[in-house]
Amino acid sequence: MILRSRLGLAMMAMRHDPVSAASQGVNVxxxxxxxxxxxxxxxxxxxxxxxxxxxxxxxxSDPYRSSICIFIVMVGGIGCLEGPIVGALLYFFATRLFGHYGVSYMVVLGLLTLIILFSPGGLWGLFSKFRDWPWFPVGHKLEYTTPHSSS
Incomplete structure (x- = not known):
C-alpha cells in the first residue's frame, strides 16, 4: 500500500533519478x-x-583490533574487493600457524607487511599484475586506443 501511494511513488522516482523526480514536482x-x-x-x-x-x-577502543584491520586491508590490497579477503585469509592462517609461539607471531605479521614496500597494491595487486583473474568482476577497465591519423 505504501509503495503504491503518492509518497511511495515519489520515493521510487527519487531512487531512480532524483533530478527527473524533482522536475515532475516531487519535493526531493x-x-x-x-x-x-x-x-x-x-x-x-x-x-x-x-x-x-x-x-x-x-x-x-582496542588499538590491537584496529591495527589488525589495517594489516588485513593493506597486505591484502586496497581498492578492490578481493584484497581484504586475501588479507583476512593470510592473517587467519598466520595466526593459526605461528600463534602457538606466543607473541612472536607478531614478528611474522610485521615481516609480511614488507609486501607493501614491493607492491603498493598488496598481495592481490601483485597477483593481478601476473594474472587477470578477478573473483568479483565489478570494476571497469579502460582500454586506450591510439587515434588513427588520416593522411
Missing part, C-alpha cells in the same frame, strides 16, 4: 529529510532497547 529535499528522520528514529530506538537490555554501553 523534504522527502529525503523525512526518510533520514525515520531512519534516525529507528536506530535511536534500537540503541535504547540495547541499552535497556545491557544497562551499560561501553564501546571497546
Amino acid at each position: 529535499g523534504r522527502i529525503r529529510f523525512g526518510i533520514f528522520m525515520v531512519a534516525a528514529l529507528g536506530t535511536g530506538l534500537a540503541g535504547a532497547i540495547h541499552y535497556m537490555a545491557q544497562l551499560r554501553i561501553s564501546p571497546s
Whole structure:
C-alpha cells in the first residue's frame, strides 16, 4: 500500500533519478529529510532497547583490533574487493600457524607487511599484475586506443 501511494511513488522516482523526480514536482529535499528522520528514529530506538537490555554501553577502543584491520586491508590490497579477503585469509592462517609461539607471531605479521614496500597494491595487486583473474568482476577497465591519423 505504501509503495503504491503518492509518497511511495515519489520515493521510487527519487531512487531512480532524483533530478527527473524533482522536475515532475516531487519535493526531493523534504522527502529525503523525512526518510533520514525515520531512519534516525529507528536506530535511536534500537540503541535504547540495547541499552535497556545491557544497562551499560561501553564501546571497546582496542588499538590491537584496529591495527589488525589495517594489516588485513593493506597486505591484502586496497581498492578492490578481493584484497581484504586475501588479507583476512593470510592473517587467519598466520595466526593459526605461528600463534602457538606466543607473541612472536607478531614478528611474522610485521615481516609480511614488507609486501607493501614491493607492491603498493598488496598481495592481490601483485597477483593481478601476473594474472587477470578477478573473483568479483565489478570494476571497469579502460582500454586506450591510439587515434588513427588520416593522411
